[in-house]
Amino acid sequence: MKTDSSAPTAANPRVTLADVAALAGVSASTASLAFSGSGPVSDATKERVLAAASELGYAGPDPRARSLRRGRSGIVGVVLEERVRAAFLDPVKIQTLDGLTEGIAPLGAALLLLTDSGDPDAPVSLDTAPLDAVVLIGCSPKFHRQTERLQRRGIPIVAIEGAPGGGVPEITIDNREATRLGAEHLRELGHTDVATVTLPFEPTRVRGPLTPEIEAAATVDTSLERLRGARDVYPGLRAHVAGASSIEEGLEAARALLADAATRPTAIVAQSDLLAAGVIQAAEELGLSVPDDLSVVGFDGIRVDGLQHDLTTLVQPSVAKGRAAGDAIVQMLSGEDAAGTAFTSTLHVGDTTAPPRR
Amino acid sequence: MKTDSSAPTAANPRVTLADVAALAGVSASTASLAFSGSGPVSDATKERVLAAASELGYAGPDPRARSLRRGRSGIVGVVLEERVRAAFLDPVKIQTLDGLTEGIAPLGAALLLLTDSGDPDAPVSLDTAPLDAVVLIGCSPKFHRQTERLQRRGIPIVAIEGAPGGGVPEITIDNREATRLGAEHLRELGHTDVATVTLPFEPTRVRGPLTPEIEAAATVDTSLERLRGARDVYPGLRAHVAGASSIEEGLEAARALLADAATRPTAIVAQSDLLAAGVIQAAEELGLSVPDDLSVVGFDGIRVDGLQHDLTTLVQPSVAKGRAAGDAIVQMLSGEDAAGTAFTSTLHVGDTTAPPRR
DNA sequence: CGCCCGACTCGAATCGATTCGACCGTACAA
DNA sequence: TTGTACGGTCGAATCGATTCGAGTCGGGCG
Numbered sequence: 001m002k003t004d005s006s007a008p009t010a011a012n013p014r015v016t017l018a019d020v021a022a023l024a025g026v027s028a029s030t031a032s033l034a035f036s037g038s039g040p041v042s043d044a045t046k047e048r049v050l051a052a053a054s055e056l057g058y059a060g061p062d063p064r065a066r067s068l069r070r071g072r073s074g075i076v077g078v079v080l081e082e083r084v085r086a087a088f089l090d091p092v093k094i095q096t097l098d099g100l101t102e103g104i105a106p107l108g109a110a111l112l113l114l115t116d117s118g119d120p121d122a123p124v125s126l127d128t129a130p131l132d133a134v135v136l137i138g139c140s141p142k143f144h145r146q147t148e149r150l151q152r153r154g155i156p157i158v159a160i161e162g163a164p165g166g167g168v169p170e171i172t173i174d175n176r177e178a179t180r181l182g183a184e185h186l187r188e189l190g191h192t193d194v195a196t197v198t199l200p201f202e203p204t205r206v207r208g209p210l211t212p213e214i215e216a217a218a219t220v221d222t223s224l225e226r227l228r229g230a231r232d233v234y235p236g237l238r239a240h241v242a243g244a245s246s247i248e249e250g251l252e253a254a255r256a257l258l259a260d261a262a263t264r265p266t267a268i269v270a271q272s273d274l275l276a277a278g279v280i281q282a283a284e285e286l287g288l289s290v291p292d293d294l295s296v297v298g299f300d301g302i303r304v305d306g307l308q309h310d311l312t313t314l315v316q317p318s319v320a321k322g323r324a325a326g327d328a329i330v331q332m333l334s335g336e337d338a339a340g341t342a343f344t345s346t347l348h349v350g351d352t353t354a355p356p357r358r
Numbered sequence: 359m360k361t362d363s364s365a366p367t368a369a370n371p372r373v374t375l376a377d378v379a380a381l382a383g384v385s386a387s388t389a390s391l392a393f394s395g396s397g398p399v400s401d402a403t404k405e406r407v408l409a410a411a412s413e414l415g416y417a418g419p420d421p422r423a424r425s426l427r428r429g430r431s432g433i434v435g436v437v438l439e440e441r442v443r444a445a446f447l448d449p450v451k452i453q454t455l456d457g458l459t460e461g462i463a464p465l466g467a468a469l470l471l472l473t474d475s476g477d478p479d480a481p482v483s484l485d486t487a488p489l490d491a492v493v494l495i496g497c498s499p500k501f502h503r504q505t506e507r508l509q510r511r512g513i514p515i516v517a518i519e520g521a522p523g524g525g526v527p528e529i530t531i532d533n534r535e536a537t538r539l540g541a542e543h544l545r546e547l548g549h550t551d552v553a554t555v556t557l558p559f560e561p562t563r564v565r566g567p568l569t570p571e572i573e574a575a576a577t578v579d580t581s582l583e584r585l586r587g588a589r590d591v592y593p594g595l596r597a598h599v600a601g602a603s604s605i606e607e608g609l610e611a612a613r614a615l616l617a618d619a620a621t622r623p624t625a626i627v628a629q630s631d632l633l634a635a636g637v638i639q640a641a642e643e644l645g646l647s648v649p650d651d652l653s654v655v656g657f658d659g660i661r662v663d664g665l666q667h668d669l670t671t672l673v674q675p676s677v678a679k680g681r682a683a684g685d686a687i688v689q690m691l692s693g694e695d696a697a698g699t700a701f702t703s704t705l706h707v708g709d710t711t712a713p714p715r716r
Numbered sequence: 717c718g719c720c721c722g723a724c725t726c727g728a729a730t731c732g733a734t735t736c737g738a739c740c741g742t743a744c745a746a
Numbered sequence: 747t748t749g750t751a752c753g754g755t756c757g758a759a760t761c762g763a764t765t766c767g768a769g770t771c772g773g774g775c776g
Contacts, residue, residue, distance in 0.1 A: 027756045040753055059507040063488040064426040065732035068761050074486055085456040088446045098443040110483040111471045125468040128432055130421040149417040247664030306605030385726045423762035426731050
């Protein structure tokens, strides 16, 4: 017989494990065992409990109570220092997130999205959410206070691309060395006049020619390191700051860099593949052929949707970064302490780089 | 004096509100009031409690216990029937998610990402996560059993683009009517030979020419409705199914549709803007000019990064959809029951449609 | 001077499930 | 036949905080 299956009301408050146990004629402890499967319960009893449960419309143990008792909620927080819209425009972040879900799979946990709404007096979910662990993705040091509290609570933290300090394991890549590799590739091809399009240097995302002021006020390590890598080979190279990692921004930046035919570089190092795609578009717009008139190097190694070229780029293991973070969390959650991981990127030579014309 | 601020150990198990209360010389109840701010507590006492807390390194009330007692966890689940990687490739979903975060802002809740890993015996987080409410985004009816259990638990559910049934409020758009609008626009321009590139009809994402079999086995209402809208104007139109919503897939599909110059349509209705962008690329590849040789209509009204055209498209309120879902949840959570919302899309005429040549 | 009110505090119950140790019989081995 | 081991079940404690009703104390008012 099917009973009232509607939402709980005053008359039909809420079915608890105790109710089920009572109907089945067993104790609450036995009923619990019957559900969780751990512990010895005779088949007959288990069946009786399950029958009672379905008769009462019991939907299984309340996750809230379970998590209190067990001390685990099955939730891993992901902190992104942006709005959802902005964060997920970046394919690398998405891939990292994907790797992360893979990495924490053994935990059977889900990801809680914690984005910085910018509103400082918003109820800080990092403190109020029942988290088992936290992953910081590309976060500035301003989260230091928060991470401290989390650590005090015994909640493991891992940082991907961003250094919160405080003994938090970090998952990083060789931004500087990788970019240098790309620049060296250009040098070997014979390029001497090279420019770069960089990612933003701080959250406000000022765009335009790179100035010493901007550089001094930088808070984003990634951009800075990649810039340094390019300078390792071309110390005085011209740099233009993009407002985000997108084709549109790359296009705009490259228009500025390529505007004057007289000072036009023969190659551009873009700090992301999306930016590189924009650079290529700008070149095409100007009737320049890639790679003959302009060589372009990207960074990330994502497949840019709709890009017809095989981009020369620095392939970073974005999925692996996420997975590594997940692994670290699994380790930490099982009591061991985990070290960070430093990944290396590899140069993929596609068809967007060639010796300079003449 | 700063005490041990490291993670809890055997010696220093875990600081609870009771410990803080003891040190402050008050009862646990008073300490609780001091923290939550609700209820009358003298300033002196509050200060003493806070001092004790900081001395012990108490990081605030445990969210697990709090959520058990309060009956709220501050977490809203978002169910996407895909992997993270796939789901976030779709700009519309991201915008919707963004709107959703806005909509639930008054709750101070965060979003728990629940994606279908495909693995059937994965620990089903929908049942084990402490959720206050759930939003289904583009989910097939196969979640019916799950939603039933949630409802039994009294957890509000809202569905965006997808009909789980069972009295769940649905946020929808006029897929059929909107597409018809687009098709009518083409008819008014004088097009008689029109084809369409559709989104996948089922999770396995078979691609290729649309067959009656595929159509019969369809589980994705959105694709189906948009197809119907196109047929309302062009009953016998040729249709090609793409494997996903991406430029790449649109390119491939359009190559197939445009391959034979003799049977080449003069216009293509794409079921998404990304697909439309791919169609345009395919046209350019073949030396066809858009809109003179080929008119292209999209769907979504997103700004396709890197697309140089002003796409003629059906602008759907993707952010508003998310916000509406959020609003509905807020309502349901405060006891009222919410109805669904049906949004309408508007035709934006850009520069990718024109009368057919001759 | 006595009474009442209000501002604070406190005790105890509660949220719902998990888990540890104890207990009871039965079956099997010695 | 007695001891033991173990499958099965139960009671009670516990997880950590919130909340409601009751109690206390000081002060203002009649």
